[in-house]
Structures are given as C-alpha cells and as structure tokens.
Amino acid sequence: MDKNGSAIPIWDRFPSHERLAVNFTLTCNLACAHCIVESSPQRTERLTPDEVKSALTTAKSSGKKHVTFSGGEVFLFHKDMTEVIAFARSHGYVVDVETNGFWARNDTMARDRLAPFVEAGISGLSVSADAYHVHYFPVERAINAVRAGRSYGLLTEINFCPSTEQETDAQIIAALEEANEPFIHNELLIRGRGKDLIQLGDGRPVTELPDCDSLTTTVHATGDVYACCELDISTDAMKRTPVFLGPIQSAPAEMAKQQRREALVQEFYNPDSPIYFRKMIDSHPLFTELGTDRYQSICDLCMKALGDPKRIDSLLEMLNERSATP
Structure with a gap:
C-alpha cells in the first residue's frame, strides 16, 4: 500500500518498457458489461502454448522481465497456462495472472485451484471486484482468492471499477473495507462494451489528459502484438499506427x-x-x-x-x- 493506505498496482514494480501482457484467451465464463475485449463464453480465440512461448522468447530479447497473463479467463485453461507459466519462469520472467476469481468459492477451493499456478511459478495475482462481476457471483470470491494467494506468498491486488449502480458499488466497497482488503480504483474505459456505458462528452484538451501510466506491450489472443495494453475488440485503428507491432511469429x-x-x-x-x-x-x-x-x-x-x-x-x-x- 502507499502512504495513504491505497493499493498499489502490482505490475508497477516494473517500468513499462520491461512489462509484457499476454491476453491468452477471449473465452470467459462471464460476459461482463464493461469488458474492453468483449470476452464471453461464446468467444473461442485463444493462443497456443507455442505461440505464447514464441512471444515470450522474442520479448525477452527486447528486455522484458515481467509478464501478466490475462483473458478472458485464464483459470479455464489450467494445463496450457501452467505450461506457459513454467516456461516464462524458466526464462527469467516474473509472472502474474489476472482472473475474475470465479473459482474461489471458499478458502479450500481457492487454495486448491490456485495451487497448480503457484507450483508453475506465478508471483502475483490480480482479481476483479465490482458490480459487473458481482452480477455473476458475490464479492467474497475475490476476497477468498487474494487471501489464498497471500497464503502462498503471492503479491495480490483487487481491482474495483465504478458502475452506475451506486448502491451495489457501496456494498462492494464496504465488504472490501470490512475484510480489510485494499483495492485499486480503476476508471471505466471507453473500450469494447464499456463504450455503451459511458455518456461521451466533448472530451478534454491535451493539457487535461493524464500521462499514460500503463503502457505495456500486449500479445492479443488473435495472435497480434501491440505496444499498448488498452486493446479494443476492434483494433483496426491501431493497425494503422506504429502501436501495431505485427504478428507473434x-x-x-x-x-x-x-x-x-x-x-x-x-x-x-x-x-x-x-x-x-x-x-x-x-x-x-x-x-x-x-x-x-x-x-x-x-x-x-x-x-x-x-x-x-x-x-x-x-x-x-x-x-x-x-x-x-x-
């Protein structure tokens, strides 16, 4: 936590030029209303282990030291994920994973589902807790997940994104505070499904735009690589800029x-x-x-x-x- 008691993003322990994000799959057991990559049970895009290994090898030669695996939901693919996590660790990466925490129904189940990822070599666990996820299961699962992670010695974080459901937001924050679990307050992004949730105004002048603090090279589940982590499901605009780096191989x-x-x-x-x-x-x-x-x-x-x-x-x-x- 910082001096104000707020959670600090765990990937901030590495500068942006040393970070890699691998959007392993767009398959998810949820279809959250704010999802920037529009993942869902109906999406089938997924990288193969060999594609991930190729991306990790190339990124290592470019000075990358940290990788975050995300989706979709990576915990739906234990075999492939533990294989690529172990590969990343063997090549010197510090490895984190992002998850919606659906698997953490109770303390025992949380530890059991997390154990293969820990054995493969993850160092950090990032979990979501907000109204979009609570639509599917209670916030206690996020709490169970991060507590299981800390029991294995992992760094953990909970990400909260505000919604229009003020009462639900307040209940979630109250539950996290009662559990003494710090959380990161994220903005709702104008990407993917999130575009339908935001009343777009006239925008802001350049002088009022914050600097980008999350610039991270990202391998998309489609097999393309971008010098940016905020990927929309439609990347056509990005492909007309240097932000698009090309295919994995x-x-x-x-x-x-x-x-x-x-x-x-x-x-x-x-x-x-x-x-x-x-x-x-x-x-x-x-x-x-x-x-x-x-x-x-x-x-x-x-x-x-x-x-x-x-x-x-x-x-x-x-x-x-x-x-x-x-």
Missing part, C-alpha cells in the same frame, strides 16, 4: 521493425524523451494542431497523432538523429 527483419515501432511509441509517451507528445504539440508544426482538439482519452490522442505517416516520419527522424549523436 515474424521473420528476423520484421522483428527489428517491430522493436523500432515499439521504441517509438514508448518514447512518444516518455516525459524525458525529445519526442514526448506534449513537447511535440508545444513546438512541432506537424503536431501543434493536435493541441486545439479535445479527446476522450490519451489513447484517442495517440491514435490521431500516430495515424499520420508524416508525423511518424518526423518522429523517426528525430530519434535517428539522437541515436547518431556521439
């Missing part, structure tokens, strides 16, 4: 291009970089017009800024000039 020449695109996106969000988006908007003629628009999120700004080939060429030129400077 690529030729060596293409892998080098992927690494350059990933570095560009990370530098664009890095306040210490010469191509930090706020610096570019303040001073570069190709970017200053972005400062007059309004945006629903930092992701919307990124899609507009990096969707222009001329802007991309300019950013790459600046990075190349910096790397060429002795």
Whole structure:
C-alpha cells in the first residue's frame, strides 16, 4: 500500500518498457458489461502454448522481465497456462495472472485451484471486484482468492471499477473495507462494451489528459502484438499506427521493425524523451494542431497523432538523429 493506505498496482514494480501482457484467451465464463475485449463464453480465440512461448522468447530479447497473463479467463485453461507459466519462469520472467476469481468459492477451493499456478511459478495475482462481476457471483470470491494467494506468498491486488449502480458499488466497497482488503480504483474505459456505458462528452484538451501510466506491450489472443495494453475488440485503428507491432511469429527483419515501432511509441509517451507528445504539440508544426482538439482519452490522442505517416516520419527522424549523436 502507499502512504495513504491505497493499493498499489502490482505490475508497477516494473517500468513499462520491461512489462509484457499476454491476453491468452477471449473465452470467459462471464460476459461482463464493461469488458474492453468483449470476452464471453461464446468467444473461442485463444493462443497456443507455442505461440505464447514464441512471444515470450522474442520479448525477452527486447528486455522484458515481467509478464501478466490475462483473458478472458485464464483459470479455464489450467494445463496450457501452467505450461506457459513454467516456461516464462524458466526464462527469467516474473509472472502474474489476472482472473475474475470465479473459482474461489471458499478458502479450500481457492487454495486448491490456485495451487497448480503457484507450483508453475506465478508471483502475483490480480482479481476483479465490482458490480459487473458481482452480477455473476458475490464479492467474497475475490476476497477468498487474494487471501489464498497471500497464503502462498503471492503479491495480490483487487481491482474495483465504478458502475452506475451506486448502491451495489457501496456494498462492494464496504465488504472490501470490512475484510480489510485494499483495492485499486480503476476508471471505466471507453473500450469494447464499456463504450455503451459511458455518456461521451466533448472530451478534454491535451493539457487535461493524464500521462499514460500503463503502457505495456500486449500479445492479443488473435495472435497480434501491440505496444499498448488498452486493446479494443476492434483494433483496426491501431493497425494503422506504429502501436501495431505485427504478428507473434515474424521473420528476423520484421522483428527489428517491430522493436523500432515499439521504441517509438514508448518514447512518444516518455516525459524525458525529445519526442514526448506534449513537447511535440508545444513546438512541432506537424503536431501543434493536435493541441486545439479535445479527446476522450490519451489513447484517442495517440491514435490521431500516430495515424499520420508524416508525423511518424518526423518522429523517426528525430530519434535517428539522437541515436547518431556521439
């Protein structure tokens, strides 16, 4: 917890350029109304263990040290998940998993279902507790899950996302506080099904947009790789920007291009970089017009800024000039 008693995201123990997220599957036993990837029991997209291993190997060569496996629901696939978790650990990764916690009906069941993941080598467990999940089962399962995790020595976190059901939200928060379980208060994202839950306004100017604090390279369940963790079910816009890095399995020449695109996106969000988006908007003629628009999120700004080939060429030129400077 931080000095105010709030929970700290467990993946924040690694800087963003060292993190990898693997969206292993879109299959889920739930169909939560806010799900950004629109997972459900009807979705069948899933990575194979060999695809995950390939992605882990490539990412390791790019300096990644931490991987989070998510879905969908990874606890539906114990055999495949324990195989790739063990592979990740053997290659030096610190491994966390995200889950809805459906399996934690009581303390005994929680420990039993978690045990294979612990044996395979996970270090952290992230669980959701909000009105969207409580629609399917009580908040006590999230509490059981994180307590089981801590009994195995894992780092744990509970994620809460507000809803329009204020009474339910209050009951969930009260249950977590009574159980003395800190939680992370997340925003409802304008992605996937979440778009139907938010009354979109005019957006905010660039000066009011917070910096991106969760930029993480993500392997999508479809087999594509992105330099971003906030993936919508429709990634067409992202595929027209450097945020799209390409398929998991690529030729060596293409892998080098992927690494350059990933570095560009990370530098664009890095306040210490010469191509930090706020610096570019303040001073570069190709970017200053972005400062007059309004945006629903930092992701919307990124899609507009990096969707222009001329802007991309300019950013790459600046990075190349910096790397060429002795």
